[in-house]
Structure formats: C-alpha cells, structure tokens
Amino acid sequence: MLTDIEIAQQAKMMKIGQIAEKLGVSEEEIEPYGHYKAKLSQKLFDRTADKPDGKLILVTAINPTPAGEGKTTTSVGLCEGMNKIGKKACLALREPSLGPVFGVKGGAAGGGYAQVVPMEDINLHFTGDMHAITAANNLLAAMLDNHLHQGNSLNINVKRILFKRCLDMNDRALRGCVVGLGGRMDGVPREDGFQITVASEIMAILCLARDLDDLKERLGNILVAFTNDNKPVYARDLKAVGAMTALLKDAINPNLVQTLENNPAIIHGGPFANIAHGCNSVRATRLSLKLSDYTITEAGFGSDLGAEKFFDIKCRAAGLKPDCVVLVATIRALKYNGGVPKTETGKENVDALKKGIVNLGVHIENMRKYGVPVVVAINHFAADTDAEIAVVREYCEGKGAKVAFSDVFLKGGEGAIELANAVVSTIESEKSNFAPLYDEKLPIKEKVAIIAKEIYRADGVVYTAKAEKAIKEIEELGLDRVPVCVAKTQYSLSDDPAKLGHPTNFTITVSDVRASSGAGFVVVYTGDIMTMPGLPKVPAAENIDVDSKGVITGLF
Secondary structure (H helix, E strand, C coil), rough: CCCCCHHHHCCCCCHHHHHHHHHHCHHHHEECCCCCEEHHHHHHHHHCCCCCCCCCEEECCCCCCCCCHHHHHHHHHHHHHHHHCCCCCCEECCCCHEEEEEEECCCEECCCCCCCCCCHHHHHCCCCCHHHHHHHHHHHHHHHHHHHHHHCCCCCEEEEEEEEEECEEEEHHHEEEEEEECCCCCCCEECCEEEHHHCCHHHHHHHHHHCCCHHHHHCCCEEEEEEEEEEEEEEEHHCCCHHHHHHHCCCCCCCEEEECCCCEEEECCCCCCCCCCCCCHHHHHHHHHHHHHHHEECCCHHHHHHHHHHHHHHHHHCCCCCEECCCCCCCHHHHHHHHCCCHCCCCCCCHHHHHHHHHHHHHHHHCCCCCCEEEEEEEECCCCHHHHHHHHHHHHHHHHEEEEEEEHHHHHHHHHHHHHHHHHHHHHCCCCCCCCCCCCCHHHHHHHHHHHHHHCCCCCCEEEEHHHHHHHHHHHHCCCCEEEECCCCCCCCCCCCCCCCCCCEEEEEEEEEECCCCCCEEEECCCCCCCCCCCCCCHHHHEEEEEECCEECCCC
C-alpha cells in the first residue's frame, strides 16, 4: 500500500490559477507562490464583502486516542464528497506546525486519498506564515530586552515579564532558560522561556484579526510585562507594533491550495486546541463562505477543546453562525475508550464498544447545547463488524443524531458520498439555532464553571493561590470581560489524561490564568499543560530524507 506522501506525489495537480477560477477568483486577486500555491489578496476580500455567506460546517471529534480518529482526513474527504454530489464546497483548514511534523502527531494535510496538496510544502515551510509569526513574536521579545539594556525608561520589572519567545519546533530544552548572560554589552540577565509558535498570542491574533488595521490594534494590546510599581506595559509602549505588522502583512492573507481531486482548499493559521484556541483564521473562513455554497472547517482535538473554542471564541469574535457539526469517531477508538488496549481494537468487542461509546454520547450532547445539528461520521475500517456498526447506529439515533460511515482514506470523495448526503439533508431539514455557551461579560470564574460543568461534566473547579492572584490582577486591569480559552489535556474530558470514556466525580484544577489582551481572551491553565512540547524517544524526523533529485521520503 502506498504511503501518504507517495499518494500525494502521484497527484495530478492543476495550476493554482485554475483552482482559483473554480471559486470565481481572477488572476489579479491571487498572489502565486509557484505553480500550486497562492495567497488570496485583500482585493478579493473587498470585492466579495457584500456577497451572501454559504453554509458553515464544523468538523470536530471525540477525545483523541492512539487508535486515531482521522478528523482532517474526514474534513478533506467530505469536501470531495460534497463536490461529487454537485455541491460547491471549499475547505478552510489550519496550517500544520513543524513541531508535530517532526515529532509524533504528524502533519495536518489529511491522509490516504483524502489529502490537500502539495503535501510536502503544506507540512513544511508552506508560504512562510509560521516563520513570519515567529519573527514578529521574537522581534517584540528582542525589543523588550533591548529596552531593558538601554536604560529601562518604562521601569519594567524583570521579574514580571509575561511575554515569551517562540519557535515552531518541539524543543523541551527551551521551556526555561536564562538570557542576557555574558558581559555588560550582552543584555540584562533574566529568566525567560520559549513556547511553540502555535501557542503564541501572535498566532491567536493573526487568526482572529479581521484585517491589517485590526491586526495592528490587537498587536498593540499585547500585555508584555508589569513595571516595578505594578502598572501594565503593552507592546505599543515598546513602539514595536509597526514593525511587527510589517512582518505579518503577507502572512495575514489566506493560502489557496487544492485537494487530490482538485477541489479548492483555503489553509491559514494553526493554533493548537489544547494550549490555544484551535481554529484556522477568521479571514480564511469568512472568505470561503463568500466564495462557496458550503464551507467545511475543523477545530483541533476533541469537541471539548476545539469546538468549544470555535463556538465561544471564534464564532463570537467573527459573527459566524455554523449550520452543522460533523462529529468524527472510529469504532476502534470507542473500544479503546471502553478499556481495550490499542493492539486489540481491531477485534470485535461489542461490550467494550457499548462501554466506550459514552464518550461519543457526551460530545453529541455538548454540541447540541450550542443549538447546532449534529451528524456523526464514523471513519470506517475493514475490521468493523456488522454487530458493532449496529450498536453505533442505534446509539446515535437514540441521541437524535444522523450517523454516516465514510471510507475516505481508501476511496477519497467516493467514500464520503453517504456522509455528504447526510450533512446536506441535515442542513436542509434542521435549522441551526446557534448561540455561545456563556455570556462573555460574566466574571472569569463563572465562565470557567459553566464550561467545566456543561462541557467537561466536572463537579467543580479548584483554583491554586497563583491562579487566584492572577484573576484578581486581570480583573483590576479590566481585561476579564472576554471569552476564556482553557488549556487542558486533549485525551480526556477531565484534566487527567488517564480518565477515558465519560469520567465522573472529578474536579478541574486551575493552576494559572493569563490575559491574552491582544487576542481578546483569557487563557486558563488546567492540569499539566506545556506550551512547548518535546520530541518523543523516536521522532518522526528520523525517518524523513531527501534523495539527490530533491524528492522527500518518510513524511508519513
């Protein structure tokens, strides 16, 4: 069987101008990056501003397991399937981060015969957006340290600097470090640290900004430090905003590529959902809604993280109203949630399936709380038995959700026709009454309590002394009446990754709270969450190579 990269390398791609034409986009409205990639220009935004929006479909999933769910693969396959049944559909996805590409999770271009291409470019440097975000982030950090070195006229407290440097790589050695060592001309010594680029506030800002003016304003609002008399210092105080915006002026424009079946895909921005808000850019999604009848987008990890933040942060900020949720699961993953080891998930086990399917049930119920119709997509495997399929169908129907089986990994769009028809019929027959879960003007603790109770099903929330102090300070600054972005493990509905299925009798522990005042939300840290991941014992990078002709191998 061919690997993902071998399938992608055999793709017969169309020139990017031809893909643009499918969306009614002219040559003057794209900025090509070679033959098969392009930036979509501001001219296109201006021309399409008054066009009506198409339908918005969110693809999310159960809590991820080692057995795999295939959320991005399903998203790509659904787009192919929608186009196969005669619907004008476009993808709006996140950009991959180099950290997972070289680590363990992998890329974010789909898999098998449901991929976006050119796969190698998308999973590696793409159009340079990640590098631009990294550069803008680190420019601000450099200007802050230079300000300290040059006399510190703002009276910044070196013990109360909040802003970290970033790198688009998994590198645990940089989680904590000391900068400014050396002689008198080498800066002011202080403790510092790195986070991965996709966890940076600059990434969140780029993904939530409406345009360059909004981007610039948000960059200026970044809270970077406190003075020695506890007054806030913002990025605008360091006069860094203009230069940061200059670095991001091209990165703010979405990227156009294609699927294996030559359907359009807009890929832009890539915050993780476990440590950030987990959605592609507002600009990409809004543009796709103007250019197509159906936009298929996704949110990271399970619906308890990605979908919750998509609804409560992104949709609120951008005025989006989703029409349907596609909730991805596999029978293998549901059996894993029922206590079956990964190595045994390919064998029939109806009892374990019935035990683990409660995880799917919670996610269905949670999505219903937002007033959006739900279609369950079962990523189908040959080992799924008739008895197991019957259990899933009966369970989903009992929850009032249509269920469709898809085989997009092996069959591409042909394997998504059942799912595509289910999504279209659901949108046409069930009205979405979307509304966010909570009022953003509520106090921080009340918002967290609502998410913990309604989405995680926790009995309560416990706050450390550090978190209590942080909340009080954020409230005093007037930065608290905004959505909350909960940093939590993706593997469980709780904050303990070992608690699978539908955990009960637990509380959520909040260890810290920080204001992302430029992005426009407050980050709430729970459990043991690292914003700079590490590489595994055997990184994926060990298997990647390039031959003398420049052909990449081992990239999945």
